[in-house]
Amino acid sequence: xxxxxxxxxxxxxxxxxxxxxxxxxxxxxxxxxxxxxxxxxxxxxxxxxxxxxxxxxxxxxxxxxxxxxxxxxxxxxxxxxxxxxxxxxxxxxxxxxxxxxxxxxxxxxxxxxxxxxxxxxxxxxxxxxxxxxxxxxxxxxxxxxxxxxxxxxxxxxxxxxxxxxxxxxxxxxxxxxxxxxxxxxxxxxxxxxxxxxxxxxxxxxxxxxxxxxxxxxxxxxxxxxxxxxxxxxxxxxxxxxxxxxxxxxxxxxxxxxxxxxxxxxxxxxxxxxxxxxxxxxxxxxxxxxxxxx
Amino acid sequence: xxxxxxxxxxxxxxxxxxxxxxxxxxxxxxxxxxxxxxxxxxxxxxxxxxxxxxxxxxxxxxxxxxxxxxxxxxxxxxxxxxxxxxxxxxxxxxxxxxxxxxxxxxxxxxxxxxxxxxxxxxxxxxxxxxxxxxxxxxxxxxxxxxxxxxxxxxxxxxxxxxxxxxxxxxxxxxxxxxxxxxxxxxxxxxxxxxxxxxxxxxxxxxxxxxxxxxxxxxxxxxxxxxxxxxxxxxxxxxxxxxxxxxxxxxxxxxxxxxxxxxxxxxxxxxxxxxxx
Numbered sequence: 427x428x429x430x431x432x433x434x435x436x437x438x439x440x441x442x443x444x445x446x447x448x449x450x451x452x453x454x455x456x457x458x459x460x461x462x463x464x465x466x467x468x469x470x471x472x473x474x475x476x477x478x479x480x481x482x483x484x485x486x487x488x489x490x491x492x493x494x495x496x497x498x499x500x501x502x503x504x505x506x507x508x509x510x511x512x513x514x515x516x517x518x519x520x521x522x523x524x525x526x527x528x529x530x531x532x533x534x535x536x537x538x539x540x541x542x543x544x545x546x547x548x549x550x551x552x553x554x555x556x557x558x559x560x561x562x563x564x565x566x567x568x569x570x571x572x573x574x575x576x577x578x579x580x581x582x583x584x585x586x587x588x589x590x591x592x593x594x595x596x597x598x599x600x601x602x603x604x605x606x607x608x609x610x611x612x613x614x615x616x617x618x619x620x621x622x623x624x625x626x627x628x629x630x631x632x633x634x635x636x637x638x639x640x641x642x643x644x645x646x647x648x649x650x651x652x653x654x655x656x657x658x659x660x661x662x663x664x665x666x667x668x669x670x671x672x673x674x675x676x677x678x679x680x681x682x683x684x685x686x687x688x689x690x691x692x693x694x695x696x697x698x699x700x701x702x703x704x705x706x707x708x709x710x711x712x713x714x715x716x717x718x719x
Numbered sequence: 720x721x722x723x724x725x726x727x728x729x730x731x732x733x734x735x736x737x738x739x740x741x742x743x744x745x746x747x748x749x750x751x752x753x754x755x756x757x758x759x760x761x762x763x764x765x766x767x768x769x770x771x772x773x774x775x776x777x778x779x780x781x782x783x784x785x786x787x788x789x790x791x792x793x794x795x796x797x798x799x800x801x802x803x804x805x806x807x808x809x810x811x812x813x814x815x816x817x818x819x820x821x822x823x824x825x826x827x828x829x830x831x832x833x834x835x836x837x838x839x840x841x842x843x844x845x846x847x848x849x850x851x852x853x854x855x856x857x858x859x860x861x862x863x864x865x866x867x868x869x870x871x872x873x874x875x876x877x878x879x880x881x882x883x884x885x886x887x888x889x890x891x892x893x894x895x896x897x898x899x900x901x902x903x904x905x906x907x908x909x910x911x912x913x914x915x916x917x918x919x920x921x922x923x924x925x926x927x928x929x930x931x932x933x934x935x936x937x938x939x940x941x942x943x944x945x946x947x948x949x950x951x952x953x954x955x956x957x958x959x960x961x962x963x964x965x966x967x968x969x970x971x972x973x974x975x976x977x978x979x980x981x982x983x984x985x986x987x988x989x990x991x992x993x994x995x
Binding site: 490494495 | 764765766767768819823834835838839842848849850925928929932933934935936943944953955956957958960962963964
């Protein structure tokens with residue numbers, strides 16, 4: 427029995443592999459598999475706003491028109507895996523997570539390559555801010571010093587290295603270690619967390635007595651945490667909601683992230699316009715063939 | 720010593736109590752803001768616009784679970800019968816740990832297996848994009864197998880051997896003795912195995928999230944995607960704020976009530992059988 431089921435499994439495996447190999451030529455008649463993020467995700471919020479997938483409806487209310495057949499993945503990695511495994515797929519993810527990933531292809535938008543330089547010079551259209559969130563002005567000495575580090579020449583160098591676009595210039599001050607001690611909890615957006623971890627490491631190297639913990643939970647959890655004191659500093663990869671600023675949340679931009687439009691490596695499409703992105707993600711265009719007309 | 724036992728039991732009861740309290744205390748306020756009827760019968764889910772209809776997820780949960788049962792229940796029960804009454808002890812020695820191992824595989828590993836193997840296979844063989852109700856059901860069927868097999872096998876083994884011997888003595892074959900005398904006697908145990916399987920299937924989240932496509936609209940076909948109640952909660956919890964967050968906890972309340980209802984119906988059926 428066991429041997430038989432093992433053989434069956436092996437057979438399925440071989441067939442699946444064989445079929446993948448057979449289908450290696452890209453078929454433009456394929457229905458596009460649209461891969462999106464869940465409602466409430468910072469990346470989705472930024473994406474639908476920047477591409478016009480979200481638009482005012484007849485009653486003047488903002489409406490997210492993401493195609494109802496779009497696959498919903500709840501994380502950057504799941505989006506990338508899904509796109510890497512499916513020739514007909516298109517998805518989006520923050521540029522920093524795509525730069526070092528060679529399993530998918532980032533498309534040019536309006537002929538502009540998705541790169542750090544192009545976000546800095548403002549030519550790449552799809553970009554969003556990475557915020558740290560505090561409840562009013564910071565009072566804790568360690569938190570203040572950490573923020574000074576994040577916004578300093580050294581901190582912004584780390585931000586830039588991670589693929590984000592920094593607003594730092596020649597006037598940005600250097601950071602002088604003040605040998606602070608104590609502990610801080612920073613939590614929130616899963617998009618901001620990786621760069622925050624690098625920043626925390628850099629800070630702890632200069633201030634060995636300090637301990638900074640970075641928790642990756644989500645933008646809204648980051649804002650809520652900063653407001654109720656769970657986190658000393660929150661992280662959000664979107665602009666704050668009115669309900670959040672009313673409660674005293676204060677946001678500081680530490681860098682700007684581009685959103686890359688990604689497709690399968692086998693897909694011959696190299697360039698896409700913002701309007702085409704909107705058509706694909708609202709389901710107005712459903713095949714690759716129709717998109718290229 | 721008795722105090723220790725009592726304390727241990729209290730931890731369990733306390734945990735159930737706290738979870739119930741948390742769920743209802745956090746979920747019920749939502750219904751003050753949004754009609755429970757609209758919540759359960761609404762077919763549109765657009766939390767950022769304040770529209771919360773979870774009927775697609777309720778239907779999705781039931782369909783995926785039903786598909787899993789359709790596939791998993793016969794395979795599981797027949798495997799249990801094989802292990803208890805047909806297979807040689809050598810085969811059983813291999814199968815028992817294999818089934819136990821199946822039960823011990825973490826659900827994210829099942830999800831990855833589905834995503835990397837079943838999804839491309841379905842896409843290439845049957846069409847669609849592969850992330851579908853079909854794959855979710857197959858995956859769940861495999862996941863509930865150990866529950867069904869282990870419970871059913873225990874039930875079949877618990878039937879006194881005299882049933883079997885009596886049947887043989889009256890001239891029945893081995894097969895008909897097993898299927899006409901032993902299996903009916905073990906019916907309530909087998910049914911409880913299947914109900915436990917339903918519980919596991921309806922509550923499974925991570926693996927389903929990875930293979931089901933998760934579209935929040937009414938299910939449109941077996942090869943199209945589907946979103947279940949559990950997936951709805953896990954998918955959006957990380958980024959949800961305000962009423963959106965409460966709506967997800969309310970989704971949990973609905974799921975909790977459904978699972979309780981299944982358990983009550985099951986224990987009602989069981990009790991009636993005992994009375995008979």
